[in-house]
Amino acid sequence: MSAASAPAVDTARAWETVLQRIESDLIAGALTPGDHLPSERALAAELGVGRSSVREALRVLEVLGLIRTQTGSGPQSGAIIISRPSGGMTALVRLQVAAHGFAVRDVVKTRLVLESDVVTELARASGAAPTPALAPALEILDAMEQPGDELTRDEFLTLDQAFHLALAVASGNEVIAAMMAGLRESIEAYVRVGASVLPSWDDTSTRLKAEHRAIVAAIEAGDPELARTRIRDHIETYHAETNVSSIHPHREDT
Amino acid sequence: MSAASAPAVDTARAWETVLQRIESDLIAGALTPGDHLPSERALAAELGVGRSSVREALRVLEVLGLIRTQTGSGPQSGAIIISRPSGGMTALVRLQVAAHGFAVRDVVKTRLVLESDVVTELARASGAAPTPALAPALEILDAMEQPGDELTRDEFLTLDQAFHLALAVASGNEVIAAMMAGLRESIEAYVRVGASVLPSWDDTSTRLKAEHRAIVAAIEAGDPELARTRIRDHIETYHAETNVSSIHPHREDT
DNA sequence: GCTACCGTGTGGTCAGACCACATGGTCGGA
């Protein structure tokens, strides 16, 4: 039913067995965030594989945002289980965009779909009771509006990204938050290029700030439909203005 | 302004330089799907790094669904650029679920959000003009209803997954399709466990088939709201019935 | 003409050797 006989099973490549071992330890609860993995040399000896194979598996886990590695000795050294899905999501989406697997247009559209749901859920929750989870997002808005301290485009965009991410986090769905972060970061280069060619940045940033406040207002008013409409307009307007969707990772010339 | 002097810049780890090189080649169009990467040994020599570092980078690309490797010689050997985004999504989400980064509940919820948008878009498009893109999905439904040929639960679930994926593909947004596939696959183990404990599989499968037809009917009728409602009920009912969301990767006992 | 063979290049793996680094203990002096 399961394995035919005794042999085989070993058909997987060495680094895959390492990955499987770690995954099963995670599922079994033998490994939880904060724990240290055994050292590469110990893992290699324990699993009967070479250290290079262990390293290939750890590299994958690192890129996927599951572990953090550090040299040296002490409590902070070695490979430690973390859980930072957004990092892996970013790398995944960005490379897929680069490889033509994803169109920038679809990335923007997907982000819109996810974020629409985020604000809808937040508005629903806020209609029932005040939402303290929104506090981080509000702080970011305050930071964006500091009088007398003009932000550069880059600084503004950084805060803008943080605001949208804060909304996603506030909704409580980590999967959506990670995906949104990944989608956004993966096209960040295009967004920044788009912002740099805008004729009047002052006008744009002023409008964006107003739209952010309006979105939050709709959420706090407990109006899902309004919040949804506003986030949609917010995203679509910006991307239409900067023409981000038409930017193509490929250079057709030369 | 940028680099202090001549040195440094090399601060990135060796395997990262390999990754960056490949990414930039992808963006520049020097590498497109179907192309062969240079051999590991050539890449190592060219970039001035060890072969093991090259391998770590290639391993990442493989897990992320960007390349396919094959031993031997000939046209099919070596590392070839592909673009299978769902593979990377699956690995990422599955491991994050295992590491407690993602809750199964949130995965299901996110899938629901994405799929709601898929059927909404399909219904809108279908309202304007017939949608030939739905053909693959319809074929799968036919296969699920073959009379006299009772499908096992596993076979049924495989077709079920294919149906939902076909809908996503029909919507034309590859990012959403890939993410949905990844989300679905990552919790497939839990879904199958849930199905295996259902009291009356015949009743369930009959109901699911009817629901599938109803969803398609709503799409073809060009009724976005109805399609949205039906897909939501379809997914929520099933997951409530099988209690998938409550399945926890951890075993609290022993 | 066909078959069997073998050279060649590929990824897959392992072993061993360094390196830089961060820690934590030890030893010496104040």
Next chain:
DNA sequence: TCCGACCATGTGGTCTGACCACACGGTAGC
């Protein structure tokens, strides 16, 4: 007693070289 310098230890990061299994493609022999 206290404190600073020192160094042994263990970690990840990297490179080198060596095999292996495999798949192709040409070649020699039938």
